[in-house]
Amino acid sequence: MKDIPRRPEINLRRHDFDEYLGFMGGDPDNPMDLGCEVEVQVDDDIMILRKTCLLYIPAGVKHGIGAVTNLTRPVLCYSGGPNVAYSTTEV
Template identity: 35%
Template sequence: MPDTYEHLFVRNMVPCGSDFSNEGDAAGLPTPPNVSPPLGLMRVNEVPQSQIHMSHTWIHEVDEAHHWVNDHVHEYDEVLIWTGSDPENPEDLGAEIYLDIEGVRHNITTSGSVYIPAGVRHCPLGFIKVTRPFNFSALSLSPEYDSDENEGLIEKLKAEALATSESAS
């Protein structure tokens, strides 16, 4: 029986930093020294049928505070996920990070996530300190990442996905 589902797997996470206009170099800010390049876990670029955009980023140790992501809003729901790397104590993030939602600051020290409804302004996001690496994932409940600071990206991603799909056939 032929495998008709292989095209739905992402087996090589590719750098996807250019998808995000609100952080690091894309926002005109220096990328914090403790942030690895984001990798695409699920994107329309690799799986044209995907209805989500999800990235994976390792955050490494840092002793001083660093701003990472500018404030922005999406027209779709989003889930931000941060997971500690200590298998003996998975709830301990090994870091203190901050995230503003509609101007209210939230300090985070445990593994967890936050659901951000469409239209809710969120960030800045940054690090107060990181004593142990942790994983940060952003799950956009949309095929492409887009925000009020990211005009035109959806059209570019759709064109890239179409070109990839046409070259595969």
């Protein structure tokens, strides 16, 4: 599988509602292994995710997803929140 190329900067956005971002690994024998590395920025903190996880992003907090590297198997990425309509503001 190919890596998604690293971007010079992460495209940040914010919403007027709470949001969650989920990342789930596709290995049924080791579901906590994400099967890749995902670069995520929340406010001014940059994290490298390697394990299945769910992130909570409060309303108004800037966030974005950057490079995906070391991809070894399919990964499920999803988001949701309590809002009926999706609205975003680029930061």
